[in-house]
Amino acid sequence: MLKRRTILFVSLLMLATGTTTVAQDFKTVFAAMKEKHEHMNRFHVVMTVEAMDGEKEKPFYSERFEMKKDDNHFLYGLSNSVVLLGDRHVIEIDKATESIVVNKRDIKIEKSLTRQIRFNLDSILTSYESPTYLGEKNGQYSYRLAVKEGSVNTIDLDVNKTSGLLSRIQYRYRDGQLVNIVFDVFDTQPVFAANTFSEDKFLVQEKGALQPVGDYKNFRVINVDSK
Structure with missing residues (x-):
């Protein structure tokens, strides 16, 4: 955990100063996070997904998705x-x-089932412009990725600075539509009944x-x- 947090801290400094190694450092951080996500033998995750037509619009779609895994x-x-x-x-x-x-x-x-629900960050890591570090707030490191092409304009990612796990993803589409995915629970050491x-x-x-x-x-x- 200490090593991962150190890598993240160094990456944030480089993102803030705009050095030419920003993209590589960003990929390193998220590759480490991807590795952690995909090799968890036990977890409890609760996600809330909302879609809306604009920043100030009410959600036209809302869903709660819960996952539990034990070996x-x-x-x-x-x-x-x-x-x-x-x-x-x-x-x-x-x-x-x-x-x-x-x-x-x-x-x-x-x-087939596990492929559908696996936390797959590859699509995020292969189609963005230079990432922007948005700062730290409430224990979360925030990034914004500008997407090169397609219907998505930007992707905002919040990463919990203690656990190194995703806490929020926001997709902002070019037509103004927003999709928010909030990880309400991300427990990697749950105790199940x-x-x-x-x-x-x-x-x-x-x-x-x-x-x-x-x-x-x-x-x-x-x-x-x-x-």
Whole structure:
């Protein structure tokens, strides 16, 4: 942690003075952060995503996304869906259609799912102009990246100076639209309850078939493996 914070501090000094090595130092800092993000075996993350047509407009889209990971167990939740990678099955719950899709755990399925949710900073690091250091406020280091081309004009990034992890991303589009992603929780050492990743919260085996329980007892179960 000390080494990462030292690299970040040196990079901020160079960003502030406008030296020619700014871009390389910036990439070093964020490459280290990317490495840390992608190799966490346990974490609890809660993100709030909002989209609005302008700085002073009310959000036309708002979503809360929660992720929990403990080694090879995962639990993802949105307002209308839940995905669990448990001991035996991948369980996908669609609250809108009141349905539950069940698959046995499979390497190909898991790789596809983890690719979708992995913190991928590559797109940020390959398409920006010279970064600008915006300063430090409330324990956050802030950067602004001017994007070379495409629909996004600038990307603002806040990095927690203690943990070295992202705390906010803001995409500002050329048409004036804004998308804010705020990491409300980013815990890399969470303590989960014993039943956090339990399949029994959603399904139980009865009379040779998987049956929904609890809040999902009236949902339709689609067991892909039984077909």
